[in-house]
Amino acid sequence: MIPNSLKSLDAFAEPKTDRESNGENGNVKLTDGEAQRASPPNNSKTQEQRVEALKQCLSQHHGERQLVILQDFPDPDALSSAWAYKLMAQEFEIQCDICYAGTLSHQENIALVKLTGLPVQRWSYQSAKAQGRDLSIYQGCVFIDNQGSTSQLTDLMEPAEIPVLVIIDHHSPQSNLKAEYVDIRTSARATATMMVQYIQGGLLDLDSSNGVHVKCATALIHGIRSDTNQLMQAQEDDFMAAAFLSRFFDSQMLNTVLQSARSKQVMDVIERALKNRCVYNNVTIAGVGYLRYDDRDAIPQAADFLVTEENVHTAVVYGIVHDEDEDLELVVGSLRTSKITLDPDEFIKEAFGQDPHGQFFGGGRSLAGGFEIPMGFLSGLNENGEFAKLKWNVYDTQIKQKLLRLVNPDGSMIHTG
């Protein structure tokens, strides 16, 4: 029931338009949300035109094999949407493999995949790279609920000469990826809603006696719920999509997914977030120290929790995540807001800026955002406790400084906990 998507986006090509604070609510940088965002050309298409265009794209690739790439830490919206794409593509004899390079670390996502038998595979970047020749079985790749910038696998596509065929997403436009068919709608709350619209447009005939369809419909409802804060931020389109799915989904299965318990590690991170949080101008900021890679999803879950505090509209939680496979460390953070006028994408880009290659350290969608800052040379050697502590203090201080420039430039702060 917790939107658990960490929308860390590390490649944003979108130029910012409105850099001025409008001064509302202290100094948090605000925009008019959707209204001021750049509208990708697809926004002007009617739903029939979109369905027709995707249909055409799929029929042109009849009989092919495609790779559907999800962000490294896929959430229910991504997982269910990719599944819907796979089923639609199947109607055109296209065989899709859905993959991601990171981890499924949220208990609800693990439950969702296990209970529905959701056909997704984990490919580690290293193994995918090593199996380079195997990529030649794919005639195209597809990005669903992302635009390639949040997957390590994206970089492998060009050298393997796999063309990008389809991008369907609701995050702010960011990557340089070109595709045959692009549907990026930042006004959409969930990619799952967009996928349901394609289904309703006639790209898949859902059948309530088909077990796979029932499970996919269940996953899609979960996707919509989880990207709309349990429908509380849902718009008409999301309700319409959920109403349509209600004819097919398995409510008991959904219930089981939603009841999956939080792990002890997640509880511990939430505890640390509570203890360490500081509130500045209705924004709560909490550093949670070091985390194992597998517990990374505890960060957005802690942000989800902190944003529920009275008088808080925005929460930012971050920690240092250690990737043992690659022996790399990175600062991972999540932002959650209930303030409709705060654009997480702009806020995060403004707070943390770009790396030396001009790529932003993060970004977001409506009401949620994330960031990832690689620690490079400072990675590892944490056996030395003093060093580990020092390193955390430096990053913790710097992240707070960067956030506070936007949140509270005059420097007054209120400590809680």
Ligand SMILES: [Mn+2]
């Ligand atoms: Mn999404």
